[in-house]
Amino acid sequence: MYKKLISNNTLYLLLIFVILHIVVGEDTIVVNIDNDNNKDNVTPMLEKAHDTTQTFSKEHKYDHLKEDLQKNSMRRYYKVDRLQSNQTLVIAELEKRGLIESKRSNNFNFKWGWSWETMYVVNDYQIVNHFPTYDEIGTKSGLTRNLNRLRKEQPDLHIESFFPRSYVLSNPNEKNSFIIDFNRQSQQPHDTNPINHHQLNDIDTLEQFGITTNVDTLVYPEQPSIDGNENIWIVKPSTMARGVGIKIFKDLKSLLNYSETFNNEFIVQKYLEKPLLIMKKKFDIRQFVLVKSLNPLVIFLNKDNYLRFCSVEYSTANIDDKFAHLSNHQVQKEFTEELTIPFNQWSLSQFKSYLKENNQGKDIWNDIIYSRIKDLVIKTIKSWPQEGHRKNSFELLGFDIMLTEDLQPILIEVNTNPGLHLITDIVKVHHPNAIRDLFKVVLDNQDRWNNNKNNDNSYQWINDQSKQQKTQLFGAWDPIYIGEYDPNIKQLEIKPKKKRFSIEPALNK
Secondary structure: OHHHHOOHHHHHHHHHHHHHHHHHOHHHOOOEEOOHHHHHHOOHHHHOOOOOOOEEOOOOOOHHHHHHHHHHHOOEEEEEOOOOOOOHHHHHHHHHOOEEEOOOOOOOOEEEOOOHHHOOOOOOOOEEOOOOOOHHHHOHHHHHHHHHHHHHHOHHHOHHHOOOOEEEOOOHHHHHHHHHHHHHHHOOOOOOOHHHHOOOOOHHHHHHOOOOOOOOOOOOOOOHHHHOOOOOEEEEEOOOOOOOOOEEEOOHHHHHHHHHHOOOOEEEEEOOOOEOOEOOEOEEEEEEEEEEEEOOEEEEEEOOOEEEEOOOOOOHHHOOOHHHHOOOHHHHOOOOOOOOOHHHEEEHHHHHHHHHHOOOOOOHHHHHHHHHHHHHHHHHHHOOOHHHOOOOEOEEEEEEEEEEOOOOEEEEEEEEOOOOOOOOHHHHHHHHHHHHHHHHHHOOOHHHHOOHHHOOOOOHHHOOOOHHHHHHHHOOEEEEEEOOOOOOOOOOOOOOOOOOOOOOOOOOO
């Protein structure tokens, strides 16, 4: 009887479906039903789904089977690496949008991971939170190298106005440039340390550290608002975070010896000697930045941020006291005495109030500082080579910014994977809002981002939105820069990791 009703082809397809369901698991099997209702809801990413997705024609007679498979086809899967940072917020927002956690490493529509190398991207439509070249902006050496290059290529951008002079010590030319720079700063009447006064022709001292005099050197212009009077420099591991390995020096020989001990895998940066202080304490601003695209360049700035304070009053007389000089939370949480500022943090609203109270009621944040921070962020991201673009990648960055006494923002570093731990009352408000609205940008408007009429070369539709529309679309994220597509930029060839056999999960808006 069944043989009369069901064709051999249909039986064959059903058999394949059952076998795959048993072998590879439910989360990897999706059968796409081609009917009018489903087609209307498909985003352009769905149209790029893998060819191995089995399609049933809309003339198929078995409606009950069709309905079951329709439910499967609408499933979207996520993967989240639970490493070193609290991803509870990320998972909650994904599941609010109906995504289901995948049991397999490369079967996902969306993945939030620690690095590009752990993404296991196998298809263009898969959305991930890193660009392949994330380390060009998120490591101290990458940031230094790219901003130094941009300063040389486009001097009109005045990178030196917001980025302290920095050198990669593993590069012999840059190491030489740093020593020249240090000597230039040391030629001040107040500096009586003879070790710091060796000149470029002091061959014995230079050769001790592998420095020669016949190399091309690149020395920054002086930065009066940063330099100060004590020639203090800060040394940071090129690829580490959370304050690990950071030391501050006034003495050149001690600095170079420290760097040599670890094979020069450091950058050295001019220390901001006269920062703006609050209650005599040093602080920085943790500013979230979202890069939606590298080509065209699309940058969002979170409208909210927060301040992180040191526990001990600032003084250049105690440069070895990390509780006075390193405002990173991972450092300050080790301080065991009573804090004068709860959790060493302020919200942006607290900072705005402080600025008004100390500036005759003027709105210093909105009138001066915010526009300067936007300028700093745009110029910094412009240093990121656009060859690393991938259409369905994005990057959440944590900028650490200090202020000079005259309210000029100074970029200290840029962090990929900024911490999302809900450890204080301040971040319990900041982080959920930032992550909730981040997904408005990267997930909730796929029909706009993937509009084929744009031909991948224009996101100018963002500029056509009113202020109210932008808030509805992007929430707390302010689109501060929308660039033009450059067809002359050759995208890096991205080689996916070997793909295990599976039927790809279908994407639905």
